[in-house]
Amino acid sequence: MGVVNVTPDSFSDGGRYVDPEAAVAHGRDLLAQGADILDVGGESTRPGATRPLVDEELGRVLPVISALAAEGARVSVDTMRAEVAARAVEAGASIVNDVSGGLADPAILDVVADAGVTYVAMHWRAHSEHMQRWARYDGPGGVVAAVRDELAARVEAALAAGIGAERLVLDPGLGFAKLAEHNWQLVRRLDVVASLGLPLLVGASRKTFLGHLLADAEGAPRPVGEREAAGVALTALLAAGLGGAPVWCLRVHDVRAHVDALAVAAQWALPAGPDRPQHHHDQEHR
Ligand code: PMM
Numbered sequence: 626m627g628v629v630n631v632t633p634d635s636f637s638d639g640g641r642y643v644d645p646e647a648a649v650a651h652g653r654d655l656l657a658q659g660a661d662i663l664d665v666g667g668e669s670t671r672p673g674a675t676r677p678l679v680d681e682e683l684g685r686v687l688p689v690i691s692a693l694a695a696e697g698a699r700v701s702v703d704t705m706r707a708e709v710a711a712r713a714v715e716a717g718a719s720i721v722n723d724v725s726g727g728l729a730d731p732a733i734l735d736v737v738a739d740a741g742v743t744y745v746a747m748h749w750r751a752h753s754e755h756m757q758r759w760a761r762y763d764g765p766g767g768v769v770a771a772v773r774d775e776l777a778a779r780v781e782a783a784l785a786a787g788i789g790a791e792r793l794v795l796d797p798g799l800g801f802a803k804l805a806e807h808n809w810q811l812v813r814r815l816d817v818v819a820s821l822g823l824p825l826l827v828g829a830s831r832k833t834f835l836g837h838l839l840a841d842a843e844g845a846p847r848p849v850g851e852r853e854a855a856g857v858a859l860t861a862l863l864a865a866g867l868g869g870a871p872v873w874c875l876r877v878h879d880v881r882a883h884v885d886a887l888a889v890a891a892q893w894a895l896p897a898g899p900d901r902p903q904h905h906h907d908q909e910h911r
Pocket of ligand 1: 628630658671703745795828829
């Protein structure tokens with residue numbers, strides 16, 4: 626899933642594609658790089674972000690979704706709002722990616738149920754303006770058990786609204802009301818979230834926890850534009866199964882680099898057969 630943020634303030638690429646033409650061109654470019662899905666969003670969810678008006682959000686995403694869907698792209702809309710989801714589906718989106726898992730605007734679940742589209746429910750606790758105050762996981766099992774249980778409640782709500790289980794995807798919500806250590810625990814134990822029996826989507830690309838991992842000697846986080854390689858490494862590890870469960874979808878910015886990592890992981894997963902070249906390092910170096 627390639628990210629098409631049509632926002633002036635997203636932390637990863639804010640302001641680069643505010644103009645619909647630029648966003649559409651970027652979407653086409655991501656498809657050419659190998660994206661299967663384009664995730665079009667008009668609300669920044671970076672920590673501390675304030676919310677756009679509904680009309681602003683609609684004005685940002687609808688022209689981009691219409692244009693890309695008309696060209697045959699599989700488009701998801703990254704929104705927490707029922708009205709935006711409804712209009713986006715009319716414009717051609719076939720996936721609703723709701724970072725709030727239906728908590729921000731519960732009517733979104735009815736929209737998705739009526740439309741019969743796929744629904745991504747992400748783990749979320751509060752709007753970005755103050756979400757980091759909610760980054761506490763003191764219960765038994767810590768963050769991993771809390772995310773599983775809170776997502777299980779969102780699945781119940783989605784099913785109750787009439788969304789078919791075969792249309793549900795879950796996301797642990799890296800960086801949303803989470804400290805760096807919480808994100809690392811989650812990516813190491815995706816099996817716990819996968820125990821809910823639904824496909825998983827993971828969005829790690831360019832996030833702050835990677836910036837902290839790569840901090841300089843003074844402790845300053847690596848700037849957002851220089852975190853791609855770490856994200857690609859994480860993609861390779863997850864694709865190789867080291868998160869403990871298969872991942873259905875990875876939400877990323879630099880699609881080509883991540884597609885390359887998937888190619889490496891796919892090659893790695895091939896059974897070792899007689900056709901696999903044998904390595905005789907000793908002889909070669911003698
Ligand atoms: N992260 C962001 C936005 N939308 N959607 C899902 N499903 N999962 C995520 O992790 C996620 C998301 C924030 O990142 P951005 O500012 O780079 O879009």
